[in-house]
Amino acid sequence: MIILKAKLPNNNLRTSDVLIFKKMLTQPLPWYRKTIPEIFELLHSFENGLTKEEAGERLLKYGQNKLPEGKVESLFLIFLRQFQSPLIYILLVAAVIVLAMGQIIDSLVILAVLIFNAIMGTIQEGKAQNTLLALKKFVHTPATVRRDGKEFIIPDIEVVPGDIIVLEGGEKIPADARIIFANTLKVDEASLTGESGPVAKTEAVLPIPQSSQQADLPVTAQKNMLFKGTHILSGNGTAIVVATGLKTEIGKIAQKIATVNTEIPLKTEIRYLSRLIIFTVFGLDLLLIVLGIFFNHSLKEMFTTAVSLSVSIIPEGLPIVMTLILATGVSRMSKRHVLVKKLQAVESLGQTKVLAVDKTGTLTKNEMVIQKVYTDGKIFEVTGSGYEPKGEIIFNGEIITPLNHPELVLSGQIAAFCANARLSFLEDTNTWKISGDPTEAAMLVFSRKIGFNYEILEQETPKIFEMPFDYQKKYHTIVRVLDKKNFLTVVGAPEKVFELCKKLWHKDKTETLNEKKRQELESVFLNLAQNGFRVVAYAVNPNVKREINPQAMPPLIFVGFFAMKDSLRPEVKETVQKVRETGMSVVMITGDHYLTARAIAKEVGIYQEGNLILTGEEIDKMVDEELAKKLDRATVFARVTPEHKLRLIQAYHRQGKVVAMTGDGVNDAPSLVAADLGVAMGKIGTEVAKEASDIVLLDDNFASIIAAAEEGRSIYKTIKKVILYLFSTSVGEALTIFGALMLGYPLPLLPAQIIWLNFVTDGFLDVSLAMEPKEKGLLREKFKRPKKWMVDSLMTKRIFFMTLPMIIGTLFLFKGYFETDLAKAFSISLTSLAVFQWFNAWNCRSEDKSIFQMNPFSNKFLVASTITVILLQLAALNTPFLQKVLNTQPLTLKEWFTIIFIAFSIIAVEEIRKFLYRKFSRSRQRKNANNINNSEVSQPVS
DSSP: OOOOOSOOOOSOOOHHHHHHHHHHHHSOOOGGGSOHHHHHHHHTOOTTOBOHHHHHHHHHHHOOSOOOOOOOOOHHHHHHHTTOSHHHHHHHHHHHHHHHTTOHHHHHHHHHHHHHHHHHHHHHHHHHHHHHHHHHTTOOOEEEEEETTEEEEEEGGGOOTTOEEEEETTOBOOSEEEEEEEEEEEEEOHHHHOOOSEEEOOOSOOOOOTTOSSOOOOGGGOTTEEOTTOEEEEEEEEEEEEEOGGGSHHHHHHHHSOOOOOOOHHHHHHHHHHHHHHHHHHHHHHHHHHHHHHTTOOHHHHHHHHHHHHHHHSOTTHHHHHHHHHHHHHHHHHHTTEEESOHHHHHHHHHOSEEEEEIIIIIBOSOOEEEEEEETTEEEEEOOOTTOSOOOEEETTEEEOGGGOHHHHHHHHHHHHTOOOEEEEETTTTEEEEESOHHHHHHHHHHHHHTOOHHHHHHHSOEEEEEOOOTTTOEEEEEEEETTEEEEEEEEOHHHHHHHEEEEEETTEEEEOOHHHHHHHHHHHHHHHHTTOEEEEEEEESSOOSSOOTTSOOOEEEEEEEEEEOOBOTTHHHHHHHHHHTTOEEEEEOSSOHHHHHHHHHHHTSOOTTOEEEEHHHHHHOOHHHHHHHHTTEEEEESOOHHHHHHHHHHHHHTTOOEEEEEOSGGGHHHHHHSSEEEEETTTSOHHHHHHOSEEETTOOTTHHHHHHHHHHHHHHHHHHHHHHHHHHHHHHHHHHHHHHHHTOOOSSOHHHHHHIIIIIIHHHHHHHHTOOOOTTGGGSOOOOOOTTSOOHHHHHHHHHHHHHHHHHHHHHHHHHHTTOHHHHHHHHHHHHHHHHHHHHHHTTOSSSOTTTSOGGGSHHHHHHHHHHHHHHHHHHHOHHHHHHHTOOOOOHHHHHHHHHHHTHHHHHHHHHHHHHHHHHHHHHHHHHHHHHHHHHTSOOO
C-alpha cells in the first residue's frame, strides 16, 4: 500500500473550495498527468476516504452516479402509440370512408372498437412498464468504498467524486477513477473502447505527449485511469473517483446517442404476420366487391360490406393480447425471481439439450466455509455459519482456544495474509456480505475466528509483492514485511503447491519433505477431497527477496490444508431430476479437483456409475473428434479453465446440441456468451457474468431455470391459441359471406353485425384465452421453433376444420329464413356465428386434449367472458336500441336450441380431429420406441 507523505487539506470545505470543485467537475481535467497528492488536494479527499457526512452532501450536490435512462412514457403517449400500426391505419381510413358514405353508425362503431382497444393496450403496457421498472430495482451493482477509514459496500449509484474505491477481480468499475495503488491490475475495457484483451494498469503518472503540450491521451492510452462500466479481470488495488454519472467517459457517449430500440424476434414475427393479413384483406376485399357486382349487388353495399369484413379480419386486438400475454409471462417470471434480458433466450431455453452447470454458486450456495484445517499432522474442526466471523475450533472432540496452538496461529495468519476479499456487515438485513473471491472470503472469516484483524495486519505487515491467483499457475502468492523480513505465503491447488515444497513445517522445527511424507500428505488430501471438501494447500518461506519470479519460485515449506465446503442448495437434487425428465442432460463443469467434483456430482444426482469424468488435463490431450466421442458419456468436467469451458461448448455445438450454461464468476463470462443461453446468478454473480448472460436468476435459485423454461413455452403456446382463435373466426366469417355470394344468397351479415361479432365476441374471448393457465407437461413436449408467420401446418389444418362447420351451419340456417323473413335471417346468421365462436374459444384451449377432459374453471376469465358475451348477444337481440343499430329481432326458444345444436358441430369436428391426433401421436411414439429398441439389439457386443 502506498503511504502518502503530502500534507492534505482539512475535512471542512470552504465556499471558495466548493466553487473550485464545481468548476473542476464541469471542465475535464487530465487526471492521468497529476500526482496522487495533487488529486487528493483538488478533490479535497483523503487516503482514508471521505466522511459519511461529506459523501452525503456531495451526493445531494452532484446527483446519483448513473447514466440517463429512457424516459418513462406517460399514459397519453402510450395511448397514442396504440394507433401506430399498419393494421390500425387501414381501419382508420375505412372509418373515414364509411362516414363519407353516410354510414355514421358503422363509422362510429369502428372508431369505438379502435378506441376501446387503445385503452386496453394502454392499461396493459402501463402495467408492463411498471413491472420492468420494479425489476430494475432487483439488479444493482455494488461498490466497495473507504469512508472514515473503514470499508463499506454500497450501491454504485451512491459513489461520489472523491470517494476511495477498493478494487478486486471480477468487479465492475463504478465510476471514472485515478489509480492510487495497482497490484497486477488488469481490466477489460472492451465495453468502452471496443478493443478486446486485458489492459494492464499502473499508478504511475503518465507523461505529456511530445507532439503537443495540450493534447489529451486517448482513453486506450490512459493506463493509470479506470472507467465506469469496464471490468476488472485480475489483480487488485485502490483508486480515487474523479467523475461520476454523465461526467464519466461512458456518460459523455450516452449524452450523444439516442436510445436504440432493438426489435425482438416476436415483434418481427408479428410484423410479418401483419403484412400477410394486409395483403390477404386487400385481395379478399377486391374479390368480394367484384363477385358482389357480378351477382347484382350495388357497389355501395359491397364496399361497405368489404370495409366491415376488413374490420373483422384485421385482428386489431392482437397487439393488446400480445402485450397482455407477455406482461402476464413477465409477471409470473418475476414472481419466480427470473429476469429475462432477451426474449429469444426463452426460446433457447425451451430447446436446450445440454444444461452445463457450474458447481460453485449454482449447485451450492457459494458461501465457502473452512470446516477442517490440517496442519502439523493434526486435523482441527471449525464451526460456524456462512460468512459470519464467529465459530469454535474443535480438536479431538473438545473446544480449544486457538491462540494456544501455534500451528493454528500460523494457519490463521497465512489465511489473513492471502485473503483479498472484504467482509462487511449489512445492518438493514442483519447479514454478512463479501466482496471478492468466495474462497478467499472463507480464509478471511477463518482468520477472524482465530483472532486476527485484517485491518491491523495490513498496517503491521505491509504487502510489498503479490501474484494473484490465475488459472494457469493455480496459486496465489503474497510477500509481506514480517519481523523485518520478507515473508512469503502461497495458497493454491494442492498438486501445484506440492511441486514447490521442499520441506514440511512443524511447530518446533522443519523437516525435509521426502517421498514418504509426500504420499502421506497426498493421502490426507485425497481423503478430504473424497468427502466433498474443496481443499487448498498453503506453504511459506519466511525470508525471500522483495520480488518473486514466477518462473523461478523459491523453495517452500509446506504448512497444511484448508478444507472448505459450500453447502448444497436444498432444491438442487429435485431440480436435477426434473431437468432430466424434460429430456435435457445435465453436466457439471468445475475447477475443483476430480474427487471433490465427483463427490458433489454424485450427491446431487449428476454423476452415476458408468459416467465419465474428464479433467482439463485429459481434455488438453484430446483432439476434437476424440472429445466428441466422450461427450455423450461424460457428466463431470473437473479442473477446467475458461478455455476448456469454451472448447466443451463448441464441441456440443458441433453435435448440433443447444447448450445452456450457468455461471457466476468472471471466468464464466466467455462461456456464458458462447452458450446458446447464458444464465447468471443475481445475488452472488459478478457484474461481468450478469452482463454476459441472457437470463439472471435474481434469487440464485437453480430451480428457477425450470420455471423459466415452462413460462417461455407457455407464452408461445398461448400466443398461438389466440392467433388460432382470431384467424379461424375471421376466416369463418369471410368465407360465409363468399359462400352466400357464390350460392346466390343475400349477404348473410350486415356491416354493423360483422363489427359487432368482431368487437364483442372476439374482443372478450381472445383476451380471456390470453389468460389461459399454463399447460402441464410443457417441458416433456418437443419444442419447435416458431414459424416466420406464427402459423404452422397443424394450425392451418385446425383453421380448416373449424371454419368448415361454421360456414356450412350458418348458411344452412340462413337459407331457411331469408326467402320468407330476411330481417329474421340476419338475426339467425348473426347469432349462429356468435355461438360458433363461443364454442370455438373452448376448442382453442388445447391442440390435443378434449375439452371434456379439461377443468372448465381452470380459466375463470374464459367462463366469465362466455357468460358476458351470451348476455350481450341476448341484449343485441332484445334491446330496442341495439335492435335498431344491428337490425335484429328476438329469437324463439326453439330457434335458440336449433342454433346451439348446429353450432355444437364445431366442437364435434374438433373432438374427432383431436382423437385421431392423439391416436396417431401414440402410434408414432410406439414406433419410435420400437426402432430404438431394435437398433440397440442390433448393436454388436463390444
